[in-house]
Amino acid sequence: DAMVIQNPRYQVTQFGKPVTLSCSQTLNHNVMYWYQQKSSQAPKLLFHYYDKDFNNEADTPDNFQSRRPNTSFCFLDIRSPGLGDAAMYLCATSKRVGPGETQYFGPGTRLLVL
């Protein structure tokens, strides 16, 4: 089945130790998104790629970076994780943009910072 896959599902890192989260998709979608969701909060868009074009949200900290080496894969790099970065990180994809265009979410990666 076509799907959005995130690895790992759970990630434990130490304060200040760089960490990379992975997302892959078999949907051949043009757009890939990264959201951060803290406990009992709304998912918050960090950035997205439309093909190779990177779009950063204005309030996304510089500590968060992303790479999309090809259509299928997208990575979230957290350069120096702080305790406040513990959250669920959600990857989503959509084929195009426009009214009614649906975003499909992966299962998420839960990040714990010690």
Added chain:
Amino acid sequence: QKEVEQNSGPLSVPEGAIASLNCTYSDRGSQSFFWYRQYSGKSPELIMFIYSNGDKEDGRFTAQLNKASQYVSLLIRDSQPSDSATYLCAVSGGGADGLTFGKGTHLIIQP
């Protein structure tokens, strides 16, 4: 800045009754409106989307949109215990700008 507001709940509804979930949004330029269901510890799962004023029905679910009032709702008929979850309202401006989510309404269906 776009804002999406939802009553956090919990909203408790007896099994078999209609659950009504509401959402307001601040950006009049919003074009697409989505309802996602999220079980605890899981990722959001799309229930419905709507982008025209009026009602849209899909099985037990009906989405309602009133752009003049900047209001979106989701009705769940014949509520089942498996419907117990957090329901997230999300809006999009139609461009490649992702979704703006509300914090969600925690729905509890009482057997």
